Amino acid sequence: MSLQTLKAEPRIIFFDVIETVFSLAPLGDKLTELNLPAGTDRLFFAQLLRDAFALSASGVFQPFPDIAKGTLAVLLHSLGREADETTLKEILGIFSQLPAHQDVKPALERAKNSECQAVLLTNGSRANTEKLVRDNGIEHLVDDIVSVEDFSIWKPQPELYRLAALKYSCAPANALLVAAHAWDVHGAIQAGFHGIWIQRHESFYHPLMGSPDGQVTSLVDAVDLGVQLLQ
Template sequence: MQRDLFAQPASRPKLVVFDVNETLSDMSGLAAVFAELCARPELAAIWFSGLLRDGFALTVTGDNPDFGALARQSLRPLLDSHGVPNPDTAVDAVMDAFAGLPVHGDVVEGVRGLAAGGVRLVTLSNGAASVARGLFERHAIADCFEQLLSVADAPAWKPAASAYEYALRTCDASPAETMLVAVHPWDIHGAAAAGLTTAFVNRAGTPYPAFFSRPDLEVASLVELAEVVGEGHG
């Protein structure tokens, strides 16, 4: 669907649920951290993809793993297998960098635009709420968010339906009035299956995978998202 789906104020979401990791936080700097540890820079993306894969596998089999613990446990053998010296110290360095990431360049303006438009904003992350809180406090946007939610308090990781249902219950919102915003097609797919409206943030202009549910809206930035769905509120 196109932007005209949200042309009327009544059709715009009342609640926007943000994914955090990569959607709001800019993880590109982790490659340099890996390089400083004498590891190949591309291992940063390999590690994070593997972390998500393992978390999804555990979720499917009925577990709800702790994101931080799984991150560390998946990182240590990866660094060790690539000959990184002092892997335990290196794990600490990577996790510290992960906890101190910046936001993407469009996030502050986009989030403030949505909040100014009267849209309720929350997060729903497979990671810890404390990481999101630190991210927002560093960029002075914490006051824009009503709640910072984590699947640690839900039955399962996203994209399980129960994760989105947890957010809806907590925020006393219906799927029809709620939009999930993410850069991950798997997150878009999961939210759509749970009945939410979805917005795919495509900063890189990459093709959307045909095997996942299509997003209701595709934008190049959160600034564009605020222009589309933030108008008419308040």
């Protein structure tokens, strides 16, 4: 995929990837299949982010797959389960099989019909995100993908969002992030972006995070509002 020719003053809607665009439901299904306690999927993902943020805050960058593997091994041991390579590979492989939420395709079609570009901005790897996009048949609707691996900086550090916008010569004021995580929206707002929070797993926006320009329950509504904000 390559970004379409941009106007002198590009408008870009950045989309978070995991949970915002692609559902984590298969992760829960896999952990249930392995007879792990209910809620282990949410605990695993929360601890994965915790470990990533801790490394990032201390000035250390590690890619998503490596952090996920380490966090999962620690969690499995704490649950009294073996963290052998076969089990780790079986669980972590789910991240390459995530389905897009039902509102993703119509939302990206709306973006395609606007003057805004649609760019995925992920803490995950570029290779895995490209696979998810292809497997879900939305590659013709995604203009580009930016991974934190490109800059060795994890979201939600504000510098990451600014660098992502700079890649396309886009002023932060002409950029917007749509995300299902308040911490992600907060980081984008701190970087000068507009921000829209979409309700996915969480049903309440964290009161200490930067106030989003909108709170929605549909990605289509997020794009419609985003296009208005970037006019």
